[in-house]
Amino acid sequence: MNISSRQVKELRDRTGAGILACKKALQQTGGDLEKAIDILRAEGAARAAKRESREAREGLIRLRQGEGGRRAALLELNCETDFVARTDDFARLADDLTDLLLAGGEEALQGKEPQSRISEMAATIGEKITLGRAVRWEKDGRIGAYLHHNGRAAALVELSEDLPEAAAELAMQVAATNPPFLSEDDVPPEEKEREWEIFRQQIQDKPEAIQEKIITGKWRKRLTELTLVNSPFLRDDKISVARYLEQQQSPSGKPVEIRDFVLFRLGEA
Numbered sequence: 001m002n003i004s005s006r007q008v009k010e011l012r013d014r015t016g017a018g019i020l021a022c023k024k025a026l027q028q029t030g031g032d033l034e035k036a037i038d039i040l041r042a043e044g045a046a047r048a049a050k051r052e053s054r055e056a057r058e059g060l061i062r063l064r065q066g067e068g069g070r071r072a073a074l075l076e077l078n079c080e081t082d083f084v085a086r087t088d089d090f091a092r093l094a095d096d097l098t099d100l101l102l103a104g105g106e107e108a109l110q111g112k113e114p115q116s117r118i119s120e121m122a123a124t125i126g127e128k129i130t131l132g133r134a135v136r137w138e139k140d141g142r143i144g145a146y147l148h149h150n151g152r153a154a155a156l157v158e159l160s161e162d163l164p165e166a167a168a169e170l171a172m173q174v175a176a177t178n179p180p181f182l183s184e185d186d187v188p189p190e191e192k193e194r195e196w197e198i199f200r201q202q203i204q205d206k207p208e209a210i211q212e213k214i215i216t217g218k219w220r221k222r223l224t225e226l227t228l229v230n231s232p233f234l235r236d237d238k239i240s241v242a243r244y245l246e247q248q249q250s251p252s253g254k255p256v257e258i259r260d261f262v263l264f265r266l267g268e269a
Helices: 005-015 019-028 033-051 088-104 104-111 112-125 164-177 189-202 206-226 241-246
Strands: 058-065 072-077 130-139 142-147 151-158 237-241 257-265
Touching: 005 019, 005 033, 019 033, 058 088, 058 142, 058 151, 072 088, 072 142, 072 151, 072 257, 088 104, 088 112, 088 130, 104 112, 104 130, 112 130, 130 257, 142 164, 151 164, 164 241, 164 257, 189 206, 237 241
Parallel strands: none
Antiparallel strands: 058 072, 072 130, 142 151, 151 257
16 A cells, blocks of 8 residues: 555654654555554553663763752763764754753653653653653752763762852862762761771781871872862862861851762763
8 A cells, every 4th residue: 555655644643653654554454554553552662661671870870959059959860872872863862851940850850741752752762761860950059060061971079168269169079089979978987997997907017116107198198089078179289178278268257168068970870
């Protein structure tokens, strides 16, 4: 049976399926649109079941920041291949979901419309698409935000003072250095003890009188890798992030503190 382009277009508009799949379904049903829809739905369900067992570790991270620097959102949308992640349709979906997250919070992403859009795109492209991590911040302090140009890393930082430039600098610092903890106070006791035990093993041949001093020095150096405030500042590695904060002139005249930070890197839990 000869299937017209108009019939194929109508079926595509209603199902989102590919041209060849629509034409094949119409040929199977003798041009019956409703039966063709049923065939595509059944095939789509079968493909979706297969997709569930596949890994979706590629994708995009998106970031939005509200006016005034008190609200921001981070979202990760995952797919199976970098090819799909670089398509305009995938980027548009990620952007729209992030806008929704900023406006309505995490619960808004569980609504029927956003979930349907994710499912429809997965059915159209034939890849597993999943909504990864999503967080919306609403803070009293100034939020700094940084999104890497390739969409694979993004960070938020909250400062105690309204310093937009410093907040943005420190968000970039977080994305670049990936610190596990904010400060020494946030390092769990068991983590610190594990590190100190490693140091003890390393200096067994040193005089006992100076071992504690050596261990303390090693720990201070290790903190430059473990904590944000002790890490070397990206713009000037001769000073630490803590020293950079000390150099800032805050509107209130009080010391500037980092209250919180969050980092998304693509594919990480």
